[in-house]
Amino acid sequence: xxxETHGAEEGGLVFHPMDxxxxxxxxxxxxxGMFTVTNATVWMALAVVATFALLVxxxxxxxxxxxRMQSVAELAYGFVYKMVEDICGKEGVKYFPxxxxxxxxxxxxxxxxxxxxxxxxxxxxxxxxxxxxxxFLTVTILGFVKNGAAFLGLFWxxxxxxxxxxxxxxxxxISYFVRPVSHSIRLAGNVMAGHAVIKVFAGFAAITVISPxxxxxxxxxxxxxxxxxxxxxxxxxxxxCVYLKDALHPSH
Amino acid sequence: xxxETHSAADAAAAGxxxxxxxxxxxxxxxxxxxxxxxxxxxxxxxxxxPRIGAVLAERQGTITNDIAAAEDLKAKAIEAxxxxxxxxxxxxxxxxRIVAAAKAEIQADLDVAISKADAEIAAKAAxxxxxxxxxxxxxxxxxxxxxxxxxxxxxxxxxxxxxxKTVTAAVTARMKG
Numbered sequence: 238x239x240x241e242t243h244g245a246e247e248g249g250l251v252f253h254p255m256d257x258x259x260x261x262x263x264x265x266x267x268x269x270g271m272f273t274v275t276n277a278t279v280w281m282a283l284a285v286v287a288t289f290a291l292l293v294x295x296x297x298x299x300x301x302x303x304x305r306m307q308s309v310a311e312l313a314y315g316f317v318y319k320m321v322e323d324i325c326g327k328e329g330v331k332y333f334p335x336x337x338x339x340x341x342x343x344x345x346x347x348x349x350x351x352x353x354x355x356x357x358x359x360x361x362x363x364x365x366x367x368x369x370x371x372x373f374l375t376v377t378i379l380g381f382v383k384n385g386a387a388f389l390g391l392f393w394x395x396x397x398x399x400x401x402x403x404x405x406x407x408x409x410x411i412s413y414f415v416r417p418v419s420h421s422i423r424l425a426g427n428v429m430a431g432h433a434v435i436k437v438f439a440g441f442a443a444i445t446v447i448s449p450x451x452x453x454x455x456x457x458x459x460x461x462x463x464x465x466x467x468x469x470x471x472x473x474x475x476x477x478c479v480y481l482k483d484a485l486h487p488s489h
Numbered sequence: 490x491x492x493e494t495h496s497a498a499d500a501a502a503a504g505x506x507x508x509x510x511x512x513x514x515x516x517x518x519x520x521x522x523x524x525x526x527x528x529x530x531x532x533x534x535x536x537x538x539p540r541i542g543a544v545l546a547e548r549q550g551t552i553t554n555d556i557a558a559a560e561d562l563k564a565k566a567i568e569a570x571x572x573x574x575x576x577x578x579x580x581x582x583x584x585x586r587i588v589a590a591a592k593a594e595i596q597a598d599l600d601v602a603i604s605k606a607d608a609e610i611a612a613k614a615a616x617x618x619x620x621x622x623x624x625x626x627x628x629x630x631x632x633x634x635x636x637x638x639x640x641x642x643x644x645x646x647x648x649x650x651x652x653x654k655t656v657t658a659a660v661t662a663r664m665k666g
Contacts, residue, residue, distance in 0.1 A: 258508040260518070271516050278517075281525040288529050292537035299544050301551060307544075314541045334534040342529050362509045363518040371526075425509065 254436035258360055258429065276356040277364075284345040284358070292341065313341070317474065324478040328485050335375075336481070339368060340474040347428060347466035351459070359469075360429040362421060369421035372477050380484035391487040420476055427469045431462040629664070636660045 263274045291313070295306035303311060317337045321329050343359055350357025358364050380388040392409040394402055435458045442451040508514075640656045 255507055260508060260511070260514040269514055269517050271520055273517055275514070275517060275521075277514075278521040281521050285525050285528050285532070289532050289537075292541065293532060296537065296541050296544060299540065301544075301548060303544075310537070311541055311545060314538065314545070334530065334538055337533050337538060338526060338530045341533065342526060358518070358522070360509070361518060363515040364522050367519050367522055368526075429509065 252437055252440040254433040254440070257356070257432060257436060260361075277358050277361065280346065280349055280356045281358045281364075283349055284342055287345040287349060288341045291345075313337075320475060321478055321481075324475070325482045325485055329478070329481055332481060336474060336477055339372070339477060340470055343368070343424065343473055344467060344470035347470055348463075350428065350432070351462055351466060357428055357432060360425055360432060362425050365421035365425040366417070368424075368473070369417040372420065372480060373417040376480045376484040379481075380487060383485060384487050388484070388487045391483055395488075416476075416480065420473065424469050424473050427465050431458065431465050434458055435462065633660055633664060636664070 260269060260275050260277050262269060263276050263279050267273075269275060291306065292310050295304075295310040298304065298307065300307055314337070317340050318330075318333055321333045321336055325332070346357065346359045346364075349355055350359065380391070384390075392406045392413065394405045394409065397405050435455055438451050438454045438458060442448040442455075444451075637653075637656050637660050640660060641653070644650070644656070
């Protein structure tokens with residue numbers, strides 16, 4: 238989380254809870270162009286490295302009786318695989334690597350973001366919106382490719398009484414297009430809010446009387462954030478599976 | 490966000506309140522994100538996932554085989570136990586048969602020996618009885634002779650003259666009594 242330097246001279250309580258999300262060039266100063274290596278770049282790369290370390294290096298021995306790293310890798314594999322299979326069925330297994338990519342990237346980025354002074358790429362809407370839009374576009378295109386016009390049956394609730402169906406179709410249509418919005422804001426919002434709250438408590442630590450409470454509160458928030466990091470990655474992945482199921486089996 | 494207390498200058502320097510809404514960095518982030526996702530996807534789909542899947546499948550196969558082998562061995566063990574029980578029962582029956590045969594044989598021997606001994610005893614008893622009766626007869630005869638002699642002597646001693654005939658008749662008459 239970003240260092241707190243400016244504002245100290247103003248005296249009193251100064252909070253800069255959002256400074257930690259600033260995007261800055263990783264090497265030297267200057268403007269941020271399209272291809273500038275920034276702190277976001279570094280931590281995204283570290284997420285990729287962590288994924289590689291866990292899943293590739295961890296399983297490199299191909300041991301029949303797994304080591305600890307291999308156990309974790311197999312656990313992650315089984316966790317996502319089962320999720321995809323349970324929700325999307327056998328046809329969904331084809332898209333397992335895609336979903337596993339999303340899960341591993343988000344979970345690694347979230348957990349790396351919990352390291353003090355680190356940067357969390359998933360706290361940025363730029364990242365989550367791209368992730369969510371990718372899911373949205375994939376699912377929509379896949380739905381039409383697989384089912385043709387029958388994919389529109391997703392919006393036509395055949396089990397409802399006929400007069401209600403147009404109304405429901407509008408509601409379904411709106412909810413369908415709101416999906417990427419909620420999908421992306423949920424992840425970034427949760428991560429950002431947690432980190433910002435920790436930062437606010439850290440600001441209170443400047444007052445001597447409150448600082449013990451503040452430290453306890455930061456510890457508690459940190460524990461909560463550990464949970465949130467995993468749960469948000471899980472939620473993002475499981476929603477992706479649910480959307481994918483809609484594309485594969487559009488009937489209600 | 491409610492606690493934003495930036496001074497105007499700070500706010501101006503920091504751009505919008507939320508760095509997330511600073512769209513000037515979006516292009517940069519999206520570019521690197523796409524790179525990171527492609528890299529992750531390639532790592533996973535080319536190396537990690539096939540390998541882990543193979544390891545899991547192999548382990549599942551090994552476990553299945555081991556369980557099958559264990560069941561096989563268990564069946565064999567049950568079979569062996571049944572064979573053992575059967576052998577035990579057979580042996581027990583055989584032993585009982587042998588015991589019964591031995592008992593019967595011994596009984597037969599015993600019966601033969603007993604009957605033989607009974608016969609011998611009976612023969613001996615008969616022989617003894619005969620000897621006793623002979624002895625008794627001879628004893629009577631001797632008693633008669635001794636009595637006659639004694640009587641003759643006694644009569645002679647009394648001064649009488651012992652008539653052999655009379656003496657014999659008297660002794661015989663006495664001995665009957």
